[in-house]
Amino acid sequence: MRKVIGVVLALLLAVAAAVASPPAAVATQAESAGGPRTQGIPGEIGPSDDKDLAAWQELQFGMFIHWGLFSELGGVWKGKPVTKGYSEQIQMWADISEQEYLEVAERFRPDRFDPAEICSLAKQAGMRYVVITSKHHDGFSMFDTGTTGYDVVDATPYGKDPLKALADECRSQGLKFGFYFSLVDWHQGHDFDGDNNNPIPASMEPVIEGQLRELMTRYGDIAEVWFDMSSPTAAQSRKFAGIVRELQPKAAINSRVWNNEGDFRTLGDNEIPEVALDGAWQTPASIYHETWGYRSWQKREDLPGKIRDLVGGLTGVRARGGNYLLNIGPRGDGSVVEFEADVLRGMGDWLDRHPDAVLGASATRFGGLPWGEVTVNDRDLFLHVSKWPTSGDGELRLPGLATSVRDVHEDGSKDRLAWRWDGDDLVVTLPDRPRDAVLPVVKVELGGELRIIPERTVALGPDASAVLDAADIEHGYSYADDGSYYSTHRTTVRHTAHVTADRAERLSVSVRGEARPEALYRVQVGKHSRLVKGADLTRRAVGPFSVRGGKVTPVTITLAEPGHAGEELGLRLDSLLVAPTGSRADF
Template sequence: MRLKIALILCVCSLLLSAQQKPSQQWLDQKFSMFIHFGLYSAYGGVYEGEPVTRGYSEQIQSFAGIFSDWYAWTAKEFNPVQWNPDSIVSLAKEAGMQSIVFTSKHHDGFCMYHSGYTDFNIVDATPYGRDMMKELAEACKRGGIGFGVYYSLIDWHYPQAYPISSHNADPLTPEHYAYNLRQVEEIMTRYGDISEIWFDMGSLTPEQSKGLYDLVNRLQPQCMVSGRLGNDYVDFAVMADNEYPDYRLGVPWQTAASMFDETWGYRSWQERGSVEEKVNEKIASLIRVVGAGGHYLLNIGPRGDGSVVEFERDVLREIGAWLKVNPLNLSSSWKNDPEKASYLSAEVSQSVIENGALSPQNATPLFGHSSLNYYAGYKSIIGYEWALPAGKRKVTPEITFTDNETGRKIILEIDGHKQPVTLQSASFKTERLPLNSVIWGKVFRKPGRGVFGNVEEEGVASVDLNTMGPEWEVVDNFQEGMIYTEEIQPRESVILLHEIESSRQQTAAVEITCGNGAYILLNGEYITAHLSPARISKQKELVLLPLRKGFNQLIIKYYNGFDETFSYGVNPLSAWKIYSQKLTSVTLDKKEDHIVWLRSGDATSSVSPLRLNNVKIKTE
């Protein structure tokens, strides 16, 4: 038997009714226009007559190595007279878009609005001399669509900010943070209703993220704050650039997509291909995102003179023509089309648990997207869901857990009946691993790549080390039970693969030591992941491993976000405690199937990792 659950209901069930966010207006803005336009647009991806092939073109100052005074002088000639805000709004509406998000300030520090805190802005520094962002905000209001702003948290022009780095995840000096606060305040108070503010880059302290979040919330309570503010201060999660999640998200989320993966800002020498192919590509992406309950933010990069690239204009118009025939309303006309339904159904099929305990292994996980900064983003489990069969009229839940979960506050919900629970019990039994039933074998190692949440081996039931490339190396003399410490740069990671042989299907327990964060897989399956905003340098956790009979692989990505060294280790346990705690009986509704939810009662954010991967629930 199968149960279908509408994802949008799952999202709404996680939101407090007292919250003003998300507004229905923002929820309805499923398809929006992103505009990367700034001083960098005047270069068109070219410096000193040569294409700058490295990096995004909107970051040409960094990738071309342009001196700050030379770059600033470009403003003297920046005169985008072809820019027409009403035409931009008309194009967005013609494309079927419901809002526009505009770059108020990118990493170069040049403001596309009239800032009172720097003369490096479109009004004071250029012959154009007009507040471009204000005119666009007013045009959006006239056109009846939403208006949002992008704001880079780093600044290559501000003297008290960190200089250009290789990664853009720079900390904010106290002076720079105060400067950002002042600029965000003027944006929030001088440009009308802001539907969302799209923070980007930087590596803020939790206090800095909170300060900016509280400021926006105070000045515009309905303005949605993007997760790239960092430290899990988030109203809507933003995926990595051009990322399309294949997992079920239980928070408002958005995929930001560029017309071409290589750049967001205008690139004069971009190979564009055919309009038809690009239209098909972007429609497929739009369907995929909106069909999974997300928001799709598609970018254009106008030329330095303010004109829209004809290719991008034509792509948007063709998408709009297609949407007139196939509106994004999840109507039956979408669901009856197999190609559309494969993307657009916002429903999730789930097996009903007929027998046995409810566990993370037989649950439908619900994910958030935790993000301390851009490089530290990852999918975080925020809840587990199960379905029980019809016929039951009453259940008395019994929860089992380990020392790792003792003291945690949880919420168990059955058919809408919520039980807040503190995991605390004097009743336990000691589990022992049968002697010689588990053999820990070879250990392999390779450097991690990309953002924290990128683990190439996820979903691979058995990694073939012979075909996975030369990066994997055997770790000689690795000792289980020993804690190792190494020097490593911030934002770097190491992945270890442990081979485990089990004589039977059974549960084993290990104590894992890590630094700032760990991402743990067993036989390719996601067990848990965490990277705390508290910036913990060394932590231990007990993890139960549901081993299959025969060969197993435990993969751990150890991530260093902030320190100069990191610690790691795996200690197999021969015995561990399993606590049991009976809860209040629940009378079930008369319905075909019954829904059980487990989520945190002590989470600091809607995207904080659940970390209840050792918990099981008996419902007999």
């Protein structure tokens, strides 16, 4: 085991002191020439049980497009670069009046906007869906709307709906399609606010509702609706999300509709979480962190480095179970910036060299490792090595693998790599230099389903009991918000311990800590669970549960009926006792 505590309490009473038992040995996962001796837990992180949300998760990699009237300015106002803020918000940062902004619309002719080219580029990059700005904070609609004349059809000489053409082309080329929709609208009356945290007055709701209904009924099937910013009330969030669910019931709604009404959590810009998150989530990523909309004076350099960085971002997000939505910012004339196209093609080339390592692959429970990331595709394990050893023994260590190994080689090569077992760890000897200069991938062919032995696994003692302290507990994280971007906070939604027993046992679980008294919790041991009120969770043992010997068994506590996926568990867990049912330690 990665962690053999071997400290077991034979007695744990309300007035008695804990007595430690001698360390308990845990069987080594595999001998050098043998197979697994301890059955681990499934190592693959699967999709949501909701089939529609699972279908969105399986899109994995998409193209974000920030394009609008702001693109015509390219980050420049009155001949000078506007260096403050993102260029798609230039109207605010340069304090441009609406009349002056309308004059920009009068010369807006995106005749080089080519949906076929954009869709082809997305497919070359390996992307499976496209999300485009229907309306950004400036309130200028890039679609044909009847709610206002402040749109691309009525206020520009272009006079056409480019988003309808893009939606049709996505469908033609087999890509899914979605909309970005800003809840901040300077044209409808919001003040310039550097935090974009404006409340939504009731007078603005009819326009938002009308535009959402237009977007949800005129462009075919919608895969994703990406709301952004503002600080709506809970009732407004429910109303806006409800319109989408009424008209596009299969569309995934992001969390920036706020008040925890979304289907998946949108992380911060370019954010890769330190650990895998529970539930569905997405990272919005940009080629340049300085802007999302087109900026004519943006530095565009080191193409290989940019490709390498973004491939690393894609892999990091996918290995932790998220979707990766990577942005381009076309020019005002609609053309794609050549550097951005080259970046996407470079990423697509890397994906072509490793066709099964990311797209179609799943996240794993290994999490981020010192040398890189791990994904799995059926019985093939892919080690994405961002830190290739440059000195020493050139070994790469994969901890806690509980599945037999058939072969190891660099992905794309038939040359076998030397490997060995060191306890539970697979140790691979790497060559001095990798084959792939962007991000090398080592392919491990498994002899069965991926199973792992978590690092904090604890062996039950001779009396089949153990006390696990906070350091032994794995925490499941998500996010929640109180109605705005700046109220978003990380939450703990799960506590999990992993134990092993030498033989089959009937066990109970006792919790020391503090829980929400009226909350209903689910305590699950293996495949069996019990429901218990928080007031009772920390006062009495929960069980009995049956466990098998020679197997890692998860002990998990979650809310039984969470109001939303990111609801805080509300359980401070100081220690967890696992002991035979009816024993003196079962309190």
